[in-house]
Amino acid sequence: MLEVFIFATLNGLVTGLLLFMLASGLTLIFSMMGVLNFAHASFYMLGAYFAYSISLHFGFWTGLIFAPLIVGCLGAAVERYGLRRVHQSGHVAELVFTFGLAFLIEEAVQFFWGPDTKNYQSPDLLDFPLFTLFGQEFSAYRGFMIGISILIFIGLYRVLTRSRIGIIIQAAISHPNTVANLGHNVPLIFMGVFGVGTALAGLAGVIAGPVLTTFPGMAIVLGSIVFVIVVIGGLGSLAGAFIASLLIGLLQSYAIASDVGMPDLLNLLGISFGRDHMLNDLWTMTLPQVAPILPYLLLVLVLIFRPTGLMGNREE
Amino acid sequence: MGIAKKISIWLAYLLLLLALPQFSDSILAISIYNQMAIAIIFALSYNMLLGQGGMLSFGHAVYFGLGGFLAVHALIMIEFETLYFSIIWIPLIGGFIGLLAAVFIGSFSTHKAGTVFAMISLGIGELIAASSLIFTDFFGGEAGVSGDRTYGPPLFGIEFFQDVEIYYLAAAWVFIATLFMYLFTQTPAGRMANAVRDNPERAEFIGYSARRIRYISFCAAGLFAGVAGGLFALNYEFITEENLNAATSGRVLLMAYIGGLGYFIGPILGAVILTLMNSLLSNYSDLWMLYLGIMFLLTVLFLPRGFAGFIMMHQIAWLNGSLKNLAVPYIITGVPAILFLVGGIGMLEMSHSEEEIFHYLGFELVTASLVGWISLTVMTLGALFAARMSLPQLRDAWEEANSLSQTEGES
Numbered sequence: 001m002l003e004v005f006i007f008a009t010l011n012g013l014v015t016g017l018l019l020f021m022l023a024s025g026l027t028l029i030f031s032m033m034g035v036l037n038f039a040h041a042s043f044y045m046l047g048a049y050f051a052y053s054i055s056l057h058f059g060f061w062t063g064l065i066f067a068p069l070i071v072g073c074l075g076a077a078v079e080r081y082g083l084r085r086v087h088q089s090g091h092v093a094e095l096v097f098t099f100g101l102a103f104l105i106e107e108a109v110q111f112f113w114g115p116d117t118k119n120y121q122s123p124d125l126l127d128f129p130l131f132t133l134f135g136q137e138f139s140a141y142r143g144f145m146i147g148i149s150i151l152i153f154i155g156l157y158r159v160l161t162r163s164r165i166g167i168i169i170q171a172a173i174s175h176p177n178t179v180a181n182l183g184h185n186v187p188l189i190f191m192g193v194f195g196v197g198t199a200l201a202g203l204a205g206v207i208a209g210p211v212l213t214t215f216p217g218m219a220i221v222l223g224s225i226v227f228v229i230v231v232i233g234g235l236g237s238l239a240g241a242f243i244a245s246l247l248i249g250l251l252q253s254y255a256i257a258s259d260v261g262m263p264d265l266l267n268l269l270g271i272s273f274g275r276d277h278m279l280n281d282l283w284t285m286t287l288p289q290v291a292p293i294l295p296y297l298l299l300v301l302v303l304i305f306r307p308t309g310l311m312g313n314r315e316e
Numbered sequence: 317m318g319i320a321k322k323i324s325i326w327l328a329y330l331l332l333l334l335a336l337p338q339f340s341d342s343i344l345a346i347s348i349y350n351q352m353a354i355a356i357i358f359a360l361s362y363n364m365l366l367g368q369g370g371m372l373s374f375g376h377a378v379y380f381g382l383g384g385f386l387a388v389h390a391l392i393m394i395e396f397e398t399l400y401f402s403i404i405w406i407p408l409i410g411g412f413i414g415l416l417a418a419v420f421i422g423s424f425s426t427h428k429a430g431t432v433f434a435m436i437s438l439g440i441g442e443l444i445a446a447s448s449l450i451f452t453d454f455f456g457g458e459a460g461v462s463g464d465r466t467y468g469p470p471l472f473g474i475e476f477f478q479d480v481e482i483y484y485l486a487a488a489w490v491f492i493a494t495l496f497m498y499l500f501t502q503t504p505a506g507r508m509a510n511a512v513r514d515n516p517e518r519a520e521f522i523g524y525s526a527r528r529i530r531y532i533s534f535c536a537a538g539l540f541a542g543v544a545g546g547l548f549a550l551n552y553e554f555i556t557e558e559n560l561n562a563a564t565s566g567r568v569l570l571m572a573y574i575g576g577l578g579y580f581i582g583p584i585l586g587a588v589i590l591t592l593m594n595s596l597l598s599n600y601s602d603l604w605m606l607y608l609g610i611m612f613l614l615t616v617l618f619l620p621r622g623f624a625g626f627i628m629m630h631q632i633a634w635l636n637g638s639l640k641n642l643a644v645p646y647i648i649t650g651v652p653a654i655l656f657l658v659g660g661i662g663m664l665e666m667s668h669s670e671e672e673i674f675h676y677l678g679f680e681l682v683t684a685s686l687v688g689w690i691s692l693t694v695m696t697l698g699a700l701f702a703a704r705m706s707l708p709q710l711r712d713a714w715e716e717a718n719s720l721s722q723t724e725g726e727s
Contacts, residue, residue: 036431036434036435082613085617086616086620089620092366092370095372095434096372096569097613099566099569100570100609100613100616103570103608103609103612104610104612106609107603107605107606107609108606108609111603224442227435231435235431285450289450290450292446293442293443293446293447296439296440296442296446299435299436299439300436300439300440300443303432303435303436307427307428307432
């Protein structure tokens, strides 16, 4: 029991931190432009694919550095030539634009790389068990993922709160006009934040690609979950996104590892139903089975009872 | 518009719907007409949300799918004679279920419009799509559920064996649904939906509850989405989880947006265009989804009001008869623009082609040789350059055609 718990925690931590890398960029972009970037997970997918292509010729580590850079530049270009133009037509148009972009990127990935799964490998250097617990191995690559995610979190936090550029960014979020009056180029800051946010998503893709498999559907798999996180955490709140990422990561991981379900609950209550009962599916449901829908359930509940999210203070 | 003119437009619409099988009654054509009929109702119901009510939904397929599933279950019940009624009423069952689902979900999701509404719709959509794979008794898992539409009592001797018979049934339902959705826009509730979309605060100040207005639109949209789902069930006789997941929700958003949100006819246009692309283009190219994505992004960027909006832009020029002055500039810009498209598509297709010789519009291009590539690239870039060069001229002509009206209007 304990070993299941520890490994579920570790795996939940890996997923949660990975999700945070995506969610942090998404929530930063939202607090600046007021638009949820539907295509955010698509940049994550692009990161994985670029890194795969680079790793074929130059190895994993070159990809780790250059793939996020390329993705970031692409993201900045999207902001400059796409979003800024649509911005005049209002928020709905912006949301629809990023939705279309997600659709297009998925098709483009299939065009350039084909519809099949790519054999994107983690580096040999990290191909050893980090530690063995109760006879189960925890791979060094997963440890590396945790390490990078934590580094990014600390780095992002320090840049945003301690550095001059971070303070300008924070000011530009809350008072863009005042910051512009002080002589800062606010559109350039927006473009930069969008670029950095997408680059972070790209980096998440680079390190997640080998573990979660690199295929054209990977953006959809993660995309809506990241949305859920940002909304649960509170739109625009970095700390909220961090808590929500870990929450969702752990929740899913525990739910999958658990072996309880409705039958146990019914036993506990002393109720039983026949096999041919109308709601047989409901009575035989187990927790691992419903793990995929838990985040959405949480999302709907949070939106109904606390529309601002856990840490959010923005009302529309 | 006078009443007589309105009625004649509706009569023309009805005639067009009835006459369609006369143009072509091949199996392919009929199947496309049926898909169009379903898509038109679905896209119009989506427009009630986004176009008229300002609610961006990423989960509209839920009502379509639930209506469709119940409709298939109703077909099964007719087959086993638990129920006994003509299948022409099946879309009503779908509509009823769509309405029920909307009444329940709308009761908490229509508090706010904007991002909160969009997120709730996304969450509900994913929730229902994921649950449909868990509750396999009702949803049939990945395989879906299937029925048979021919067991019901025949209607005037028609037993609905053939798709053409289903088409006439669908045409009748499309006409009824379109008429009712149009009439809805004319009711006080429909008018207030526009007001709430544009400025909820003001609507509240004159005494309307923005939330209740949104709720009414939402329920009506759910009802008609369910009708579309019921028609889908009748046409295909099966339905799967795919019909209520995010991909279907996304497709209806594309239809409504490409067609044009602000206009009643927009979603109809969008449904027709996308259905045609879906069924015709997919025969010729594997890349049609890529083209669809590009077309959608270009529409969002350059035609924010969709195709219908583009047509309606010419209203002023039309009214003062200066539309003909625009014809020549349109041709001057349009020809290189089309050449650019042809060249671009050619390059995409050629790079995707796995055969040695690539057939394109009667030309034979060798995929491996540079000559084909260079000529295509030169043509494409040249056409782009020419189109760009002619843009200022077009802009001048446009302004002239529209400014004329102002001076005439003043005089």
